[in-house]
Amino acid sequence: xxxxxxxxxxxxxxFCGVGCQITYKVKxxxxxxxxxxxxxxxxxxxxxxxxxxxDYVASPDRVTRPLIRRADAPKDVAHCEAAPDWRxxxxxxxxEEALDLAAGGLRDLKTSHGPKSLAGFGSAKGSNEExxxxxxxxxxxFGSNNVDHCTRLCHASSVxxxxxxxxxxxxxxxxxxxxxxxxxxxxxxxxTANHPVAATWMKNAAQRGAKIVLADPRVTDIARHAWRVLPxxxxxxxxxxxxxLHVIVEEGLVDEAFIRERxxxxxxxxxxxQGYSPEAxxxxxxxxxxxxxxxxxxxxxxxxxxxxxxxxxxxxxHGTDNVRCLIALATCTGQIGRPGTGLHPLxxxxxVQGASDAGLIPMMFPNYQRVDNGAAHAWxxxxxxTKLDETPGYTVVEIMHxxxxxxxxxxxxxxxxIMGENPAMSDPDLNHARHALAxxxxxxxxxxxxxxxxxxxxxxxxxxxxxxxxxxxxxxxRMVQLGLQALQPPGEARADLWIIQQLATRLGLPWDYENxxxxxxxxxxxKPISLETTSPTxxxxxxxxxxxxxxxxxxxAGITWDRLTRESSVTYPCLDEADPGQPIVFTDGxxxxxxxxxxxxxxxxPAAERPDADYPMxxxxxxxxxHWHTGAMTRRASVLDxxxxxxxxxxxxDDLARLGLTAGGQARVQSRRGEVTLTVRRDDxxxxxxxxxxxxxREAAANLxxxxxxxxxxxxxxxxxxxxxxxxx
Ligand code: SF4
Numbered sequence: 001x002x003x004x005x006x007x008x009x010x011x012x013x014x015f016c017g018v019g020c021q022i023t024y025k026v027k028x029x030x031x032x033x034x035x036x037x038x039x040x041x042x043x044x045x046x047x048x049x050x051x052x053x054x055d056y057v058a059s060p061d062r063v064t065r066p067l068i069r070r071a072d073a074p075k076d077v078a079h080c081e082a083a084p085d086w087r088x089x090x091x092x093x094x095x096e097e098a099l100d101l102a103a104g105g106l107r108d109l110k111t112s113h114g115p116k117s118l119a120g121f122g123s124a125k126g127s128n129e130e131x132x133x134x135x136x137x138x139x140x141x142f143g144s145n146n147v148d149h150c151t152r153l154c155h156a157s158s159v160x161x162x163x164x165x166x167x168x169x170x171x172x173x174x175x176x177x178x179x180x181x182x183x184x185x186x187x188x189x190x191x192t193a194n195h196p197v198a199a200t201w202m203k204n205a206a207q208r209g210a211k212i213v214l215a216d217p218r219v220t221d222i223a224r225h226a227w228r229v230l231p232x233x234x235x236x237x238x239x240x241x242x243x244x245l246h247v248i249v250e251e252g253l254v255d256e257a258f259i260r261e262r263x264x265x266x267x268x269x270x271x272x273x274q275g276y277s278p279e280a281x282x283x284x285x286x287x288x289x290x291x292x293x294x295x296x297x298x299x300x301x302x303x304x305x306x307x308x309x310x311x312x313x314x315x316x317x318h319g320t321d322n323v324r325c326l327i328a329l330a331t332c333t334g335q336i337g338r339p340g341t342g343l344h345p346l347x348x349x350x351x352v353q354g355a356s357d358a359g360l361i362p363m364m365f366p367n368y369q370r371v372d373n374g375a376a377h378a379w380x381x382x383x384x385x386t387k388l389d390e391t392p393g394y395t396v397v398e399i400m401h402x403x404x405x406x407x408x409x410x411x412x413x414x415x416x417x418i419m420g421e422n423p424a425m426s427d428p429d430l431n432h433a434r435h436a437l438a439x440x441x442x443x444x445x446x447x448x449x450x451x452x453x454x455x456x457x458x459x460x461x462x463x464x465x466x467x468x469x470x471x472x473x474x475x476x477x478r479m480v481q482l483g484l485q486a487l488q489p490p491g492e493a494r495a496d497l498w499i500i501q502q503l504a505t506r507l508g509l510p511w512d513y514e515n516x517x518x519x520x521x522x523x524x525x526x527k528p529i530s531l532e533t534t535s536p537t538x539x540x541x542x543x544x545x546x547x548x549x550x551x552x553x554x555x556x557a558g559i560t561w562d563r564l565t566r567e568s569s570v571t572y573p574c575l576d577e578a579d580p581g582q583p584i585v586f587t588d589g590x591x592x593x594x595x596x597x598x599x600x601x602x603x604x605x606p607a608a609e610r611p612d613a614d615y616p617m618x619x620x621x622x623x624x625x626x627h628w629h630t631g632a633m634t635r636r637a638s639v640l641d642x643x644x645x646x647x648x649x650x651x652x653x654d655d656l657a658r659l660g661l662t663a664g665g666q667a668r669v670q671s672r673r674g675e676v677t678l679t680v681r682r683d684d685x686x687x688x689x690x691x692x693x694x695x696x697x698r699e700a701a702a703n704l705x706x707x708x709x710x711x712x713x714x715x716x717x718x719x720x721x722x723x724x725x726x727x728x729x
Contacts, residue, residue, distance in 0.1 A: 010037060010568065011483035012473055013050040014125065014466040015628050017347030018042065018175070018197045019475025020050050021568065024467055024486040030058055031467060031486065040569055041175070041475055047196030048626060052639035057465045057487065059636040061449050064491025066098030067091065067460040075438040077431070079455040080424050081698060086450055090460065095492065095502075102417075102459040103506030105442035106142070109415040115143030115389065116411045119399045122149045122360040123420030124349035127471025128480070129544040130496045131355035132366065132551070134419055137500055139359075140386050141507040145371050145393030146413070149360045150421060150629075151352050152396040154311060157319030157714030158345040159356070164713075165327040165600060167592035169368065170353060172342030173306060174477035174571070174583045178205040180340030182302035184212045187326070188237070188312020188720075192221035193625040195310075195346050195476075202308075211302070213295055215240065216312055218620065218692060219685035228295055234618050234690060235607040235721050236285035238318055240292070241325035242276035242602070243285065247296035248332055249273055254300075255334030262589065263331050263597040272601030284604075300333040304340030311348065311622065315720040320713035321602035331597045337586040347476035349629075354474030357555070358548055362393030366551040383551060395715040397708055400427060403436035415442035417503070419496060420463065424452035425630035428708040428717040429673050430701055446499055449632050452698055462493035469495050470541050472564060477583065479571045480556060482564040497541060607721040608709030611689070615671060615723035617655075618690040621702045622720075631696035647676070647697035650683035651726070652690075659726055666729035669693065671722055674704030677729050691726060695719075 005025040013020040021039025024031045031054050036044040067090035109117050122134040138147040159169035175198040178184050191199035203225050206212050211227035217234040232240045249270050259266050278289035299305045313322045335341040347353045359366035369376035377390050402413040427433035437456040445457035448465050468489045474480050504511050542561040549556050558574035571581035589595040626644040628634040635641050661667055663682040678700045686692050695702040707722040
């Protein structure tokens with residue numbers, strides 16, 4: 001029968017970037033169920049994570065008091081894999097003691113070694129307000145731009161190519177626009193597992209006649225709904241995409257008027273793709289020339305074609321080049337700026353779009369204002385009323401290198417503040433990353449669990465889970481959505497915004513919202529109407545949102561806090577309160593300097609580490625439906641844990657036979673950097689010669705194996721390709 005509940009609270013799913021709206025049902029101060037709401041991204045639909053992935057909040061593993069490392073407990077990277085009783089390593093402390101120690105350690109390093117000796121990792125799992133305040137703390141308190149988050153591991157290359165090509169890193173059209181598409185080109189993405197509700201919109205589109213093309217080395221579930229499947233060889237993206245461009249140019253399928261009016265550098269692109277005929281590329285990418293020609297014609301001639309992509313495109317040393325090719329495909333055929341067309345990099349984390357927008361990246365202030373742009377720099381110095389560094393900071397993987405830099409390096413990173421990120425699981429080449437974290441003189445970790453990263457901390461600050469706070473998040477479709485607090489944090493755990501402000505105060509920052517210079521300078525009638533909704537602390541969530549909205553240079557100008565509390569989801573760009581929001585952009589030009597698409601030719605760059613006699617197979621890492629990223633939340637959600645309890649390596653049946661392995665048995669997978677042991681799973685969708693391992697399992701961490709080689713533009717590591725060997729365990 002119907003369960004009686006104490007209250008129902010509206011929020012947004014905390015897992016993937018689809019941004020499904022949910023309602024928590026709370027009874028006796030516990031979430032007892034979650035249902036889908038009629039939000040614009042999901043219309044009531046939810047996947048298994050959104051519906052069942054919530055009891056992590058009530059896990060007995062929650063950190064409920066501040067913890068301080070015992071003086072006699074060394075930082076031991078072995079704790080990341082096999083943790084002892086936490087009391088052997090940490091002791092409980094008061095907030096006062098923990099905050100003083102956390103801030104004092106950072107302040108001392110800044111004094112003795114300068115601003116560049118500190119770095120901060122914020123979180124795409126936190127709210128926009130938390131991301132904004134965190135980057136403000138690093139920029140104004142640490143005094144450098146060494147601030148980044150997991151976007152670096154996700155779509156950094158996509159954003160680099162999109163900013164260069166079309167002047168904006170966000171999607172051009174929302175996922176649900178697939179309903180208007182005649183052809184849906186999905187590349188490097190497994191949407192059924194990673195964007196499940198988005199996948200349902202794609203499948204619905206196929207049902208009513210849209211042609212799905214799946215281009216992916218792995219043949220995944222969505223292939224069952226596809227018109228054509230292109231299982232190209234791992235890392236052969238540019239070869240295949242340039243072959244499609246070659247056909248489009250050679251067969252006159254280009255939209256000449258569109259190119260003339262909207263694009264620069266077309267001649268260079270044409271010259272470059274001459275050498276990439278489908279016939280020449282077929283042996284390189286593994287797709288027959290006739291299929292490449294057929295798909296190129298279908299994409300170009302459809303009334304509307306949309307491209308959606310995931311980490312399979314971005315996580316390569318040539319990730320930026322891959323996306324340059326996708327931009328060229330859409331531009332040369334005029335498949336952009338209309339319903340059912342465009343470019344959609346499917347965002348992974350629930351708030352990776354928003355955290356990036358809010359400035360949680362080392363080269364940009366909020367709203368992608370470059371820190372080394374004189375005008376932007378001056379604007380933020382005025383807005384924040386302080387001197388700011390004008391050199392871009394280091395990125396996630398670079399910061400790990402800088403932590404292990406020689407003592408004489410003036411930019412050696414010695415202290416870090418990490419909020420809600422788990423680089424000891426998510427970074428490439430974990431042995432290196434864990435040693436880097438362990439080598440820090442001072443590491444402050446703010447999280448809800450003793451994550452692998454927290455085991456290497458000096459101070460652990462117990463934070464709040466998403467259902468325990470109010471805030472906004474921005475989904476893959478550029479929808480800013482409001483989540484409301486349903487529960488109190490357990491024990492002495494506190495809201496992340498409160499913790500950031502406590503550290504700011506101790507770093508001597510004069511954060512005083514009511515007296516901030518920009519607020520003082522507003523006329524009487526212009527005072528933000530949200531002010532009365534701020535909490536008694538000087539930075540209530542609505543006040544932080546309001547300051548961020550002004551820092552965003554108009555992008556979300558029309559999305560006031562009060563409007564969000566009424567509408568719960570508004571899409572940006574949204575220029576004023578009368579603007580309903582703009583789901584489809586680039587309708588009459590793009591926001592580059594001259595308003596035209598900048599086409600950039602790309603050539604084949606090989607993967608950084610190719611298979612050889614010692615390590616003859618290719619490792620592809622990724623996610624699976626039931627588990628989220630490093631598993632900290634979903635492996636503590638009982639239903640999800642029951643569905644996928646242990647680490648697996650997926651391989652093609654031919655490889656199992658060749659290597660003498662059996663499904664259900666154990667295998668060891670080794671790279672030059674590490675080794676893991678996992679259960680063998682047969683999956684004939686995995687290409688012969690490759691293995692697929694999800695990265696959620698601490699007991700067999702896939703990233704012990706991965707290669708830290710970076711894309712030179714986006715600085716994203718090559719998670720989708722490195723050399724391994726597989727042995728029976
Ligand atoms: Fe949550 Fe994504 Fe699933 Fe929606 S599709 S319920 S946002 S994990």
